[in-house]
Amino acid sequence: MSIEIILIKAREAILECDAKKAVTVAQQALEEGLDPIEVLTNGFSVGIRDIGDLFGRGQVFLPELMMSAQAMKEATVILEAALQAGDIAKKGKMLIGTVQGDVHDIGKGIVVAMIKTQSIEVIDLGRDVPVHTLIEKAMEYNVDIIGTSALLTTTLPEQRKLEDQLRKLGLREKFKTMVGGAPCTQRWADRIGADAYAEDAAQAVTKVIELIGQKN
Ligand code: B1M
Numbered sequence: 001m002s003i004e005i006i007l008i009k010a011r012e013a014i015l016e017c018d019a020k021k022a023v024t025v026a027q028q029a030l031e032e033g034l035d036p037i038e039v040l041t042n043g044f045s046v047g048i049r050d051i052g053d054l055f056g057r058g059q060v061f062l063p064e065l066m067m068s069a070q071a072m073k074e075a076t077v078i079l080e081a082a083l084q085a086g087d088i089a090k091k092g093k094m095l096i097g098t099v100q101g102d103v104h105d106i107g108k109g110i111v112v113a114m115i116k117t118q119s120i121e122v123i124d125l126g127r128d129v130p131v132h133t134l135i136e137k138a139m140e141y142n143v144d145i146i147g148t149s150a151l152l153t154t155t156l157p158e159q160r161k162l163e164d165q166l167r168k169l170g171l172r173e174k175f176k177t178m179v180g181g182a183p184c185t186q187r188w189a190d191r192i193g194a195d196a197y198a199e200d201a202a203q204a205v206t207k208v209i210e211l212i213g214q215k216n
Contacts, residue, residue: 007043014047017067022075036079092212097129099158104151
């Protein structure tokens, strides 16, 4: 099956909220030797964003959105497993979490999977993570970078809270920070004083490597 057909089917599976189809398409993609990241980025992710737009316009409802998210997660697990793990803890360490009040973690999962392929250790605290936990764990694991993902305009201020809290505790210079998530922009990162912003998982990898270079 060609990459074009796989991408169409991947998008369809998410729009149809069909986890079984999503899993089959992910497996087919791997059997065909296709790039898992391309299938995630240009297939499944397009579907989840499209369903998000329909949700935003009131054309689908929360249960469908949740089923689509579940289908996306099941496909993601299969595709991520095919990514090269690489040797852990060679170049640096990063802590990452979705900010408090926010349960969106599909995109963060893709970012984590991509960064792990670069011999960078990633400690993923999951979702709905308070700022104080991010800081405590960053200290405990002595990481180089703290990354936060925010998908809601209402939770975006948590990224600013992290910057403020780090400054208040005199820890701002100890860590590099990176922000991401759909409502996030370079302008926002500049405004709050984050060290880096990444639009997608591929850019996140580039930025993380740059940040680690600046630390060493
Ligand atoms: Co929600 N949701 N959702 N949702 N959801 C959005 C974000 C929304 C835009 C949909 C819409 O209305 N059109 C809207 C937000 C509106 C706003 O704030 N402006 C919204 C809403 C309103 C809500 C609820 C409030 C709905 C409700 O309950 N009434 C609720 C909130 C719950 C909460 O968090 N407290 C809610 C719930 C959910 C589900 C649970 C059903 C599910 C999440 C499941 C999960 O993640 N486990 C869900 C989903 C799936 C979405 C959409 C459809 C898709 C998100 C996604 O996975 N995108 C989303 C619509 C959309 O995004 N267009 C939507 C695909 C993913 C690959 O992209 O996450 O952007 P993304 O990640 C990218 C980049 O952003 C970047 O790289 C990733 C990979 O390329 N990136 C980083 C992300 N993090 C990064 C970190 C980095 C660097 C880069 O460095 C640290």
